[in-house]
Protein backbone atom coordinates (compact mmCIF):
# COMPACT_ATOMS: atom_id res chain seq x y z
CA UNK A 1 0.00 0.00 0.00
CA UNK A 2 2.80 2.44 0.87
CA UNK A 3 5.45 1.16 -1.54
CA UNK A 4 7.02 3.78 -3.78
CA UNK A 5 7.07 3.17 -7.54
CA UNK A 6 10.05 5.12 -8.90
CA UNK A 7 12.14 5.14 -5.73
CA UNK A 8 14.36 2.19 -4.88
CA UNK A 9 13.00 0.04 -2.05
CA UNK A 10 14.26 -3.38 -0.88
CA UNK A 11 12.46 -6.40 -2.39
CA UNK A 12 11.75 -7.39 1.21
CA UNK A 13 13.43 -6.76 4.53
CA UNK A 14 15.36 -3.71 5.51
CA UNK A 15 17.30 -1.02 3.61
CA UNK A 16 19.42 1.80 5.02
CA UNK A 17 22.44 3.72 3.67
CA UNK A 18 23.19 3.77 -0.06
CA UNK A 19 26.56 2.13 -0.73
CA UNK A 20 28.85 1.77 -3.73
CA UNK A 21 26.86 4.16 -5.94
CA UNK A 22 28.64 4.09 -9.33
CA UNK A 23 28.45 3.56 -13.08
CA UNK A 24 30.14 0.34 -14.23
CA UNK A 25 29.97 -1.58 -17.52
CA UNK A 26 27.12 0.50 -18.91
CA UNK A 27 24.86 0.49 -15.85
CA UNK A 28 24.29 2.44 -12.67
CA UNK A 29 24.93 0.25 -9.65
CA UNK A 30 23.48 1.04 -6.27
CA UNK A 31 24.19 -1.16 -3.27
CA UNK A 32 22.63 -0.62 0.11
CA UNK A 33 22.77 -1.65 3.75
CA UNK A 34 20.39 -4.55 3.91
CA UNK A 35 18.88 -7.00 6.34
CA UNK A 36 17.23 -9.58 4.06
CA UNK A 37 15.52 -11.38 6.96
CA UNK A 38 13.33 -8.70 8.55
CA UNK A 39 12.16 -5.12 8.02
CA UNK A 40 14.43 -3.90 10.81
CA UNK A 41 18.14 -3.21 11.18
CA UNK A 42 20.28 -6.27 11.92
CA UNK A 43 23.57 -7.83 10.86
CA UNK A 44 24.34 -5.99 7.62
CA UNK A 45 24.48 -7.37 4.06
CA UNK A 46 24.91 -5.36 0.87
CA UNK A 47 21.77 -5.47 -1.28
CA UNK A 48 22.28 -4.68 -4.96
CA UNK A 49 20.27 -3.03 -7.72
CA UNK A 50 21.14 -1.68 -11.16
CA UNK A 51 19.53 0.80 -13.49
CA UNK A 52 19.95 2.18 -17.00
CA UNK A 53 18.53 5.56 -16.11
CA UNK A 54 18.37 6.02 -12.30
CA UNK A 55 14.56 5.71 -12.43
CA UNK A 56 13.77 2.03 -13.00
CA UNK A 57 15.79 -0.40 -10.90
CA UNK A 58 16.45 -4.10 -11.24
CA UNK A 59 17.22 -6.15 -8.13
CA UNK A 60 20.11 -8.62 -8.04
CA UNK A 61 21.49 -11.22 -5.69
CA UNK A 62 22.98 -9.92 -2.47
CA UNK A 63 26.48 -8.62 -3.26
CA UNK A 64 28.17 -8.95 0.15
CA UNK A 65 27.36 -11.32 2.97
CA UNK A 66 28.96 -11.19 6.41
CA UNK A 67 30.88 -14.47 6.08
CA UNK A 68 34.42 -13.62 7.23
CA UNK A 69 36.08 -13.11 10.60
CA UNK A 70 36.22 -9.35 9.91
CA UNK A 71 32.45 -9.11 9.60
CA UNK A 72 31.56 -11.53 12.38
CA UNK A 73 29.89 -9.09 14.76
CA UNK A 74 27.52 -6.77 12.89
CA UNK A 75 28.40 -7.49 9.27
CA UNK A 76 29.28 -5.46 6.20
CA UNK A 77 28.81 -1.77 6.98
CA UNK A 78 28.72 1.14 4.54
CA UNK A 79 31.25 1.91 1.83
CA UNK A 80 31.78 2.91 -1.76
CA UNK A 81 32.78 1.57 -5.18
CA UNK A 82 35.54 2.37 -7.62
CA UNK A 83 36.65 0.87 -10.93
CA UNK A 84 40.26 -0.30 -11.21
CA UNK A 85 41.84 -2.53 -13.88
CA UNK A 86 38.42 -3.35 -15.33
CA UNK A 87 37.11 -4.59 -12.00
CA UNK A 88 34.55 -3.07 -9.71
CA UNK A 89 36.02 -2.68 -6.23
CA UNK A 90 33.97 -2.24 -3.09
CA UNK A 91 35.64 -0.63 -0.09
CA UNK A 92 33.55 -1.09 3.03
CA UNK A 93 33.69 -1.47 6.79
CA UNK A 94 33.69 -4.89 8.37
CA UNK A 95 32.33 -4.84 11.90
CA UNK A 96 34.07 -7.66 13.75
CA UNK A 97 34.20 -8.51 17.43
CA UNK A 98 37.58 -6.78 17.38
CA UNK A 99 36.22 -3.52 15.96
CA UNK A 100 35.66 -1.77 12.64
CA UNK A 101 38.19 -2.22 9.80
CA UNK A 102 38.15 -1.40 6.12
CA UNK A 103 37.77 -4.29 3.71
CA UNK A 104 37.94 -4.71 -0.05
CA UNK A 105 35.88 -6.89 -2.39
CA UNK A 106 36.32 -7.01 -6.15
CA UNK A 107 34.44 -8.31 -9.16
CA UNK A 108 34.90 -8.62 -12.90
CA UNK A 109 31.21 -8.59 -13.75
CA UNK A 110 30.00 -6.24 -10.99
CA UNK A 111 27.67 -8.89 -9.55
CA UNK A 112 29.87 -11.60 -7.97
CA UNK A 113 32.48 -10.59 -5.45
CA UNK A 114 35.65 -12.08 -4.00
CA UNK A 115 37.13 -10.55 -0.84
CA UNK A 116 40.64 -9.71 0.30
CA UNK A 117 41.65 -11.93 3.24
CA UNK A 118 42.88 -9.05 5.40
CA UNK A 119 41.63 -5.50 5.94
CA UNK A 120 43.15 -2.92 3.61
CA UNK A 121 43.02 -0.33 6.40
CA UNK A 122 43.49 -2.35 9.54
CA UNK A 123 44.32 -2.15 13.24
CA UNK A 124 47.78 -0.71 12.54
CA UNK A 125 46.54 2.07 10.27
CA UNK A 126 44.28 4.00 12.63
CA UNK A 127 44.43 7.81 12.32
CA UNK A 128 45.87 9.97 15.14
CA UNK A 129 43.56 9.93 18.16
CA UNK A 130 41.30 7.34 16.51
CA UNK A 131 40.08 3.97 17.75
CA UNK A 132 38.67 0.95 16.01
CA UNK A 133 35.31 0.93 17.75
CA UNK A 134 34.11 3.81 15.55
CA UNK A 135 36.04 3.96 12.29
CA UNK A 136 33.94 3.46 9.23
CA UNK A 137 32.23 4.22 5.91
CA UNK A 138 35.15 4.51 3.44
CA UNK A 139 34.35 6.78 0.51
CA UNK A 140 36.87 6.44 -2.31
CA UNK A 141 37.51 9.06 -4.97
CA UNK A 142 40.19 9.60 -7.59
CA UNK A 143 42.54 12.60 -7.96
CA UNK A 144 45.18 12.41 -10.65
CA UNK A 145 46.50 8.85 -10.72
CA UNK A 146 45.77 8.09 -7.09
CA UNK A 147 42.89 6.84 -5.01
CA UNK A 148 41.82 8.74 -1.92
CA UNK A 149 39.60 7.51 0.85
CA UNK A 150 37.61 9.39 3.50
CA UNK A 151 36.76 7.73 6.80
CA UNK A 152 34.62 8.83 9.72
CA UNK A 153 35.61 8.10 13.29
CA UNK A 154 36.04 9.35 16.83
CA UNK A 155 39.13 11.02 18.24
CA UNK A 156 40.48 11.52 21.71
CA UNK A 157 43.42 13.79 22.53
CA UNK A 158 44.39 13.16 26.13
CA UNK A 159 46.99 15.95 26.27
CA UNK A 160 44.65 18.62 24.92
CA UNK A 161 41.74 17.03 26.80
CA UNK A 162 39.65 17.06 23.62
CA UNK A 163 37.41 14.47 22.09
CA UNK A 164 34.89 14.31 19.31
CA UNK A 165 34.57 13.16 15.75
CA UNK A 166 36.89 13.41 12.78
CA UNK A 167 37.14 12.71 9.06
CA UNK A 168 40.49 11.34 7.94
CA UNK A 169 42.00 11.03 4.49
CA UNK A 170 44.07 8.12 3.16
CA UNK A 171 45.65 7.56 -0.25
CA UNK A 172 46.59 4.51 -2.31
CA UNK A 173 47.82 3.57 -5.76
CA UNK A 174 46.46 0.00 -5.78
CA UNK A 175 43.49 -0.04 -3.33
CA UNK A 176 45.37 -2.57 -1.17
CA UNK A 177 47.88 -0.50 0.75
CA UNK A 178 46.72 2.80 2.11
CA UNK A 179 48.68 5.68 3.61
CA UNK A 180 47.25 8.10 6.17
CA UNK A 181 47.44 11.65 4.75
CA UNK A 182 45.66 13.94 7.20
CA UNK A 183 42.60 14.89 9.20
CA UNK A 184 40.19 16.96 7.12
CA UNK A 185 37.78 17.84 9.89
CA UNK A 186 37.70 17.57 13.68
CA UNK A 187 34.81 18.71 15.82
CA UNK A 188 32.73 17.90 18.85
CA UNK A 189 29.35 18.69 17.23
CA UNK A 190 28.33 15.03 17.16
CA UNK A 191 27.95 14.43 20.90
CA UNK A 192 28.44 10.66 21.30
CA UNK A 193 28.37 9.84 17.62
CA UNK A 194 30.63 10.38 14.66
CA UNK A 195 30.57 11.94 11.21
CA UNK A 196 29.12 8.91 9.45
CA UNK A 197 29.23 8.39 5.69
CA UNK A 198 31.72 11.16 4.80
CA UNK A 199 31.74 12.14 1.14
CA UNK A 200 33.52 14.57 -1.15
CA UNK A 201 32.71 16.01 -4.56
CA UNK A 202 34.09 18.76 -6.70
CA UNK A 203 30.94 20.46 -8.00
CA UNK A 204 31.37 23.02 -10.78
CA UNK A 205 34.88 23.65 -9.51
CA UNK A 206 33.89 23.92 -5.83
CA UNK A 207 35.15 21.39 -3.28
CA UNK A 208 32.36 20.19 -1.03
CA UNK A 209 32.67 17.85 1.93
CA UNK A 210 29.56 15.97 3.09
CA UNK A 211 28.91 14.01 6.27
CA UNK A 212 26.12 12.58 8.38
CA UNK A 213 26.81 13.69 11.96
CA UNK A 214 24.96 11.55 14.49
CA UNK A 215 23.27 13.54 17.24
CA UNK A 216 24.31 16.85 15.73
CA UNK A 217 24.15 19.61 18.33
CA UNK A 218 21.33 21.83 17.16
CA UNK A 219 22.15 25.51 17.29
CA UNK A 220 20.28 26.92 14.37
CA UNK A 221 16.78 28.34 14.60
CA UNK A 222 15.59 26.86 11.32
CA UNK A 223 17.70 23.90 10.38
CA UNK A 224 18.94 20.69 12.00
CA UNK A 225 15.68 19.59 13.54
CA UNK A 226 16.45 15.91 12.95
CA UNK A 227 18.72 14.21 15.47
CA UNK A 228 20.81 12.95 12.56
CA UNK A 229 21.13 15.37 9.62
CA UNK A 230 23.36 15.44 6.56
CA UNK A 231 25.68 18.44 6.43
CA UNK A 232 27.75 19.87 3.62
CA UNK A 233 30.75 22.13 3.91
CA UNK A 234 31.94 24.19 0.93
CA UNK A 235 35.69 24.80 1.04
CA UNK A 236 38.99 23.85 -0.57
CA UNK A 237 40.61 20.45 -0.41
CA UNK A 238 44.37 19.99 -0.58
CA UNK A 239 44.35 16.23 -1.08
CA UNK A 240 48.16 15.97 -1.17
CA UNK A 241 48.57 17.60 2.25
CA UNK A 242 45.32 16.22 3.67
CA UNK A 243 43.87 19.60 4.55
CA UNK A 244 40.33 20.87 4.03
CA UNK A 245 39.78 24.61 4.49
CA UNK A 246 36.09 25.42 4.95
CA UNK A 247 34.81 28.67 3.41
CA UNK A 248 33.14 29.61 6.70
CA UNK A 249 34.21 29.14 10.28
CA UNK A 250 32.68 27.82 13.52
CA UNK A 251 29.21 26.35 13.30
CA UNK A 252 28.50 28.52 10.26
CA UNK A 253 30.50 26.10 8.20
CA UNK A 254 27.81 23.41 8.38
CA UNK A 255 24.86 23.67 6.00
CA UNK A 256 22.00 21.22 6.18
CA UNK A 257 21.67 19.29 2.92
CA UNK A 258 17.94 18.61 3.25
CA UNK A 259 15.42 20.15 5.61
CA UNK A 260 12.83 17.34 5.66
CA UNK A 261 12.11 14.64 8.19
CA UNK A 262 13.62 11.68 6.31
CA UNK A 263 17.05 12.09 4.78
CA UNK A 264 20.35 10.57 5.88
CA UNK A 265 23.66 9.02 4.81
CA UNK A 266 23.92 10.64 1.37
CA UNK A 267 26.42 9.41 -1.22
CA UNK A 268 27.46 11.02 -4.52
CA UNK A 269 28.89 9.71 -7.79
CA UNK A 270 29.86 11.12 -11.17
CA UNK A 271 27.70 10.05 -14.13
CA UNK A 272 29.30 9.22 -17.51
CA UNK A 273 28.28 12.67 -18.77
CA UNK A 274 30.01 14.37 -15.82
CA UNK A 275 27.07 15.22 -13.57
CA UNK A 276 27.46 14.88 -9.80
CA UNK A 277 24.55 12.70 -8.72
CA UNK A 278 23.49 12.24 -5.14
CA UNK A 279 21.36 9.68 -3.42
CA UNK A 280 20.50 9.20 0.25
CA UNK A 281 18.48 7.07 2.59
CA UNK A 282 14.88 8.31 2.70
CA UNK A 283 14.14 7.38 6.30
CA UNK A 284 15.32 8.32 9.77
CA UNK A 285 16.68 6.38 12.71
CA UNK A 286 14.71 5.80 15.88
CA UNK A 287 11.19 6.18 14.56
CA UNK A 288 8.35 3.76 13.90
CA UNK A 289 8.23 2.58 10.28
CA UNK A 290 4.67 1.92 9.11
CA UNK A 291 5.79 -0.07 6.05
CA UNK A 292 7.20 -2.84 8.27
CA UNK A 293 3.75 -4.49 8.32
CA UNK A 294 4.15 -4.86 4.54
CA UNK A 295 7.47 -6.68 5.07
CA UNK A 296 9.83 -3.92 3.95
CA UNK A 297 11.38 -0.77 5.41
CA UNK A 298 13.62 1.93 3.99
CA UNK A 299 13.94 3.58 0.58
CA UNK A 300 16.29 5.80 -1.39
CA UNK A 301 15.51 9.39 -2.35
CA UNK A 302 15.02 10.12 -6.03
CA UNK A 303 18.59 10.78 -7.31
CA UNK A 304 19.57 14.44 -7.55
CA UNK A 305 21.89 16.42 -9.79
CA UNK A 306 24.10 18.76 -7.82
CA UNK A 307 25.33 22.05 -9.21
CA UNK A 308 27.17 24.93 -7.60
CA UNK A 309 26.06 28.33 -8.82
CA UNK A 310 26.86 31.80 -7.45
CA UNK A 311 28.13 30.42 -4.17
CA UNK A 312 25.16 28.10 -3.59
CA UNK A 313 24.68 24.37 -3.80
CA UNK A 314 21.60 23.47 -5.85
CA UNK A 315 19.88 20.08 -5.90
CA UNK A 316 17.38 19.04 -8.55
CA UNK A 317 15.88 15.68 -9.59
CA UNK A 318 17.89 13.90 -12.29
CA UNK A 319 16.52 14.86 -15.69
CA UNK A 320 15.93 11.19 -16.60
CA UNK A 321 12.55 11.38 -14.85
CA UNK A 322 11.20 13.51 -17.69
CA UNK A 323 10.98 10.39 -19.87
CA UNK A 324 8.36 8.96 -17.50
CA UNK A 325 6.06 12.00 -17.42
CA UNK A 326 2.53 11.25 -18.62
CA UNK A 327 -0.83 13.06 -18.78
CA UNK A 328 0.43 16.63 -18.70
CA UNK A 329 -1.74 19.36 -17.22
CA UNK A 330 -0.73 23.00 -17.64
CA UNK A 331 -2.27 25.99 -15.86
CA UNK A 332 -1.05 29.46 -16.83
CA UNK A 333 -1.59 32.93 -15.46
CA UNK A 334 -4.40 32.13 -13.03
CA UNK A 335 -5.13 34.45 -10.12
CA UNK A 336 -7.06 33.00 -7.19
CA UNK A 337 -8.23 34.03 -3.75
CA UNK A 338 -7.94 31.98 -0.60
CA UNK A 339 -7.93 28.49 -2.08
CA UNK A 340 -8.23 26.56 -5.33
CA UNK A 341 -8.00 23.05 -6.78
CA UNK A 342 -7.48 22.61 -10.50
CA UNK A 343 -9.15 20.00 -12.67
CA UNK A 344 -6.62 17.24 -13.35
CA UNK A 345 -4.14 18.51 -10.78
CA UNK A 346 -4.26 15.68 -8.32
CA UNK A 347 -2.35 12.48 -7.73
CA UNK A 348 0.03 10.77 -5.39
CA UNK A 349 2.61 9.57 -7.94
CA UNK A 350 3.50 12.68 -9.87
CA UNK A 351 5.88 15.48 -10.76
CA UNK A 352 4.67 19.04 -10.19
CA UNK A 353 6.29 22.34 -10.98
CA UNK A 354 4.79 25.66 -9.95
CA UNK A 355 5.83 29.28 -10.21
CA UNK A 356 3.71 31.53 -8.07
CA UNK A 357 3.51 35.29 -7.61
CA UNK A 358 2.35 35.93 -4.05
CA UNK A 359 0.74 39.27 -5.06
CA UNK A 360 -0.65 40.74 -1.80
CA UNK A 361 -0.56 37.49 0.18
CA UNK A 362 1.67 36.93 3.16
CA UNK A 363 1.14 33.20 3.06
CA UNK A 364 0.96 30.73 0.19
CA UNK A 365 0.77 26.96 0.52
CA UNK A 366 -0.14 23.60 -0.99
CA UNK A 367 -1.93 20.63 0.54
CA UNK A 368 -0.94 17.18 -0.69
CA UNK A 369 -2.34 13.68 -0.23
CA UNK A 370 -5.59 15.34 0.70
CA UNK A 371 -8.25 12.95 2.04
CA UNK A 372 -10.85 11.79 -0.50
CA UNK A 373 -13.40 11.66 2.30
CA UNK A 374 -12.00 14.17 4.75
CA UNK A 375 -10.13 17.12 3.29
CA UNK A 376 -8.55 18.02 6.63
CA UNK A 377 -6.36 14.97 6.15
CA UNK A 378 -3.30 16.11 4.22
CA UNK A 379 0.36 17.02 4.33
CA UNK A 380 1.04 20.68 3.74
CA UNK A 381 3.70 23.07 2.64
CA UNK A 382 3.42 26.72 3.58
CA UNK A 383 5.52 29.75 2.76
CA UNK A 384 5.33 32.80 5.01
CA UNK A 385 6.87 35.90 3.51
CA UNK A 386 6.87 37.78 6.85
CA UNK A 387 9.18 35.26 8.44
CA UNK A 388 10.80 33.96 5.22
CA UNK A 389 10.01 30.46 6.34
CA UNK A 390 9.03 27.44 4.32
CA UNK A 391 7.26 24.94 6.58
CA UNK A 392 6.36 21.35 5.86
CA UNK A 393 3.79 19.70 8.08
CA UNK A 394 2.73 16.05 8.11
CA UNK A 395 0.94 16.11 11.45
CA UNK A 396 -2.56 15.78 9.89
CA UNK A 397 -1.89 12.52 8.07
CA UNK A 398 -3.58 9.19 8.72
CA UNK A 399 -0.68 7.15 10.09
CA UNK A 400 1.43 9.03 12.60
CA UNK A 401 5.08 8.22 13.12
CA UNK A 402 6.33 7.85 16.68
CA UNK A 403 9.74 9.13 17.73
CA UNK A 404 11.55 6.47 19.70
CA UNK A 405 14.34 8.69 21.01
CA UNK A 406 13.66 10.97 23.95
CA UNK A 407 15.61 13.84 22.40
CA UNK A 408 13.29 14.08 19.40
CA UNK A 409 10.40 16.26 20.51
CA UNK A 410 8.41 16.03 17.26
CA UNK A 411 8.94 14.53 13.83
CA UNK A 412 6.12 16.06 11.81
CA UNK A 413 6.92 19.75 11.23
CA UNK A 414 10.08 21.09 9.60
CA UNK A 415 10.93 24.69 8.78
CA UNK A 416 13.65 26.17 6.65
CA UNK A 417 14.59 29.73 5.75
CA UNK A 418 13.87 30.77 2.17
CA UNK A 419 13.56 34.04 0.30
CA UNK A 420 11.24 35.01 -2.53
CA UNK A 421 12.73 35.89 -5.86
CA UNK A 422 11.04 39.08 -7.17
CA UNK A 423 7.92 38.15 -5.24
CA UNK A 424 7.87 34.67 -6.76
CA UNK A 425 8.25 31.22 -5.34
CA UNK A 426 9.36 28.33 -7.52
CA UNK A 427 8.64 24.78 -6.37
CA UNK A 428 9.27 21.40 -7.92
CA UNK A 429 7.62 18.53 -6.11
CA UNK A 430 7.90 14.78 -6.54
CA UNK A 431 5.25 12.60 -4.93
CA UNK A 432 5.57 8.83 -4.89
CA UNK A 433 2.74 7.22 -2.95
CA UNK A 434 4.21 7.75 0.53
CA UNK A 435 6.99 10.24 -0.14
CA UNK A 436 7.31 13.89 -0.99
CA UNK A 437 10.44 15.67 -2.18
CA UNK A 438 10.31 19.43 -2.49
CA UNK A 439 12.89 21.47 -4.40
CA UNK A 440 12.40 25.16 -3.65
CA UNK A 441 13.80 28.12 -5.61
CA UNK A 442 15.49 25.94 -8.22
CA UNK A 443 16.86 23.49 -5.69
CA UNK A 444 18.35 25.96 -3.22
CA UNK A 445 16.44 24.29 -0.40
CA UNK A 446 15.02 20.79 -0.36
CA UNK A 447 12.62 18.97 1.95
CA UNK A 448 12.25 15.19 1.87
CA UNK A 449 9.59 13.47 3.95
CA UNK A 450 7.52 10.33 4.21
CA UNK A 451 3.75 10.66 4.45
CA UNK A 452 1.43 7.75 5.20
CA UNK A 453 -2.14 8.31 4.00
CA UNK A 454 -4.86 6.18 2.38
CA UNK A 455 -4.38 5.06 -1.23
CA UNK A 456 -7.15 7.27 -2.52
CA UNK A 457 -5.98 10.43 -0.71
CA UNK A 458 -4.64 12.23 -3.77
CA UNK A 459 -6.15 15.71 -3.60
CA UNK A 460 -3.95 18.75 -4.17
CA UNK A 461 -5.11 22.19 -3.07
CA UNK A 462 -3.43 25.59 -3.29
CA UNK A 463 -4.11 28.26 -0.71
CA UNK A 464 -3.12 31.79 0.28
CA UNK A 465 -4.39 34.38 2.76
CA UNK A 466 -5.41 37.01 0.16
CA UNK A 467 -4.77 36.47 -3.54
CA UNK A 468 -1.94 34.92 -5.51
CA UNK A 469 -1.20 34.30 -9.15
CA UNK A 470 -0.17 30.96 -10.58
CA UNK A 471 2.31 32.09 -13.22
CA UNK A 472 2.77 28.54 -14.44
CA UNK A 473 1.86 25.13 -13.10
CA UNK A 474 2.75 21.79 -14.67
CA UNK A 475 1.62 18.46 -13.35
CA UNK A 476 2.54 15.10 -14.79
CA UNK A 477 1.81 11.58 -13.62
CA UNK A 478 4.95 9.50 -13.33
CA UNK A 479 4.40 6.05 -14.75
CA UNK A 480 7.24 3.55 -14.66
Ligand code: DQQ
Pocket residue numbers: 016017033044077078093136137196197265
Ligand atom coordinates in the same frame (compact mmCIF):
# COMPACT_ATOMS: atom_id res chain seq x y z
N1 DQQ B 1 24.90 2.84 8.95
C1 DQQ B 1 25.87 1.81 8.69
C2 DQQ B 1 27.17 2.35 9.14
C3 DQQ B 1 26.95 3.81 9.07
C4 DQQ B 1 25.54 3.97 9.50
C5 DQQ B 1 25.45 0.58 9.36
C6 DQQ B 1 24.90 5.23 9.03
O1 DQQ B 1 28.23 1.94 8.33
O2 DQQ B 1 27.87 4.52 9.82
O3 DQQ B 1 24.24 0.10 8.81
O4 DQQ B 1 23.52 5.17 8.89
